[in-house]
Amino acid sequence: MYGDPSTVRKILTELGDTWAVVGLSTNERRAAYGVADILQRFGKRIVPVHPKAETVHGERGYASLAEIPFPVGTVS
Numbered sequence: 001m002y003g004d005p006s007t008v009r010k011i012l013t014e015l016g017d018t019w020a021v022v023g024l025s026t027n028e029r030r031a032a033y034g035v036a037d038i039l040q041r042f043g044k045r046i047v048p049v050h051p052k053a054e055t056v057h058g059e060r061g062y063a064s065l066a067e068i069p070f071p072v073g074t075v076s
Contacts, residue, residue, distance in 0.1 A: 012042045016073015020065060024048035024056050035076060047072060 019039050024032040024046070036046045036057050047068055048054060048061035055061055062068050065075065 012039070012044075017043070018045045018047060018070070018072050019074045019076055020047045020049050020068060020072045021076050022049045022065070024061070025050050025052065026054050026056055032076075039076075 019036075021032050021036045021039070023030070024036050025048070027033060033056070036048070039046050040057055046057060046059050048056040048059055049063075049065055049068070050061055051063050053061040053063040053067075065072075
């Protein structure tokens, strides 16, 4: 279901423009890193959420969802 191209396209085009990606770090081997890259390619703003609060893909990270000081449309 989720691997269906039309479903993926719908998710990427119809959900919010700002996505909090939980678990996103600078580790390129983690799934979250690739997900964030794809989201940016589709014009989404990503917000890394990780206890280390690292900057990833040029976006400042936050240690928790509660620390993000602006609205987030989607949490992944």
